[in-house]
Amino acid sequence: MKATVLLVEDEKKLRELIRSYLERAGFTVLSTGSGAEAITLAVSAAPDLVVLDLGLPDVPGETVAREVRATGPTGAVPILMLTAKAAEEDRITGLELGADDYVTKPFSPRELVLRVQAILRRGAPPARPGAASYGGRILVIDEPRREVTVRGAGVDLTPTEWGILVALATVPGRVYSRSELINRVRGYEFEGYERTVDSHVKNLRRKVEGDPGSPVIVQTVFGGGYRLGLAYDG
Ligand code: CA
Numbered sequence: 001m002k003a004t005v006l007l008v009e010d011e012k013k014l015r016e017l018i019r020s021y022l023e024r025a026g027f028t029v030l031s032t033g034s035g036a037e038a039i040t041l042a043v044s045a046a047p048d049l050v051v052l053d054l055g056l057p058d059v060p061g062e063t064v065a066r067e068v069r070a071t072g073p074t075g076a077v078p079i080l081m082l083t084a085k086a087a088e089e090d091r092i093t094g095l096e097l098g099a100d101d102y103v104t105k106p107f108s109p110r111e112l113v114l115r116v117q118a119i120l121r122r123g124a125p126p127a128r129p130g131a132a133s134y135g136g137r138i139l140v141i142d143e144p145r146r147e148v149t150v151r152g153a154g155v156d157l158t159p160t161e162w163g164i165l166v167a168l169a170t171v172p173g174r175v176y177s178r179s180e181l182i183n184r185v186r187g188y189e190f191e192g193y194e195r196t197v198d199s200h201v202k203n204l205r206r207k208v209e210g211d212p213g214s215p216v217i218v219q220t221v222f223g224g225g226y227r228l229g230l231a232y233d234g
Pocket of ligand 1: 009010053054056
């Protein structure tokens, strides 16, 4: 069956360009330049994925994302966001809003199609009891099974890395100091001083971040400690 993509972009030329690429790739495409109409379409057409421009004239993209996302059968329609700025802030915002991925303008339509296909292939892992997901399922932590999945792929963590990640995920966005993390992971036989937290975080990032140089999952808060950069999916 053809997957349906809801395309929300107010720049007409860009909208038509993306539409033609998506249709050529075999998708059924519904498109609109209005955020309000996008929310209505998401309810009536139940798209498999939404390509959403964050800068819309009528409704803030953030609001559209929240509303659209809540409409799917599981309340988790995948969203690929189009953002105008490459600022780290925007990326974090996009991921916090539950975007599954984002592309920064200008982008190549071909790349956008590849990203859409990747998200749909990845699919939504079935929600399992005990598993918590973050950032629109970018990160899934299954505590009972002691498993971590990042972007659909399993990740092997040492007991200390696991302890740090689980501690940070307790309250996403909250800053945990190094000493607090040491206390929290002591149950996992953590030994050492505050500085060693940094090297464990470094190793952890190598395993979970797409680009460890600009982490989106385990973020440094200067002078504070670390925090989970993804929102709990609820
Ligand atoms: Ca726009």
